[in-house]
Amino acid sequence: MGIQYFGTYKTNERTATMAQETGQAGGMSVREAGRRGGERVKAKYGSEFYEQIGRKGGEATKSKYGPSFYEVIGQKGGQRPKRKATAS
Numbered sequence: 520m521g522i523q524y525f526g527t528y529k530t531n532e533r534t535a536t537m538a539q540e541t542g543q544a545g546g547m548s549v550r551e552a553g554r555r556g557g558e559r560v561k562a563k564y565g566s567e568f569y570e571q572i573g574r575k576g577g578e579a580t581k582s583k584y585g586p587s588f589y590e591v592i593g594q595k596g597g598q599r600p601k602r603k604a605t606a607s
Contacts, residue, residue: 547555560568580588
């Protein structure tokens with residue numbers, strides 16, 4: 520990946536928050552940002568909102584792949600993917 524320019528701020532690798540680059544405290548992890556965003560959506564729309572969008576997603580999946588798709592993923596349920604071998 521080459522150099523990316525965001526205004527006058529550039530990085531060579533992944534884009535980091537300005538706080539992380541300058542060593543200042545106050546950066547937020549992706550996990551924390553997602554959690555806080557989810558809490559805000561829940562506070563704004565209520566937990567029923569998640570039920571509605573989940574139902575819509577399930578119906579869309581069923582119409583796209585058919586009911587037998589759920590049988591296949593149901594059998595796989597609870598199984599973790601195998602770990603890839605790491606080079607030592």
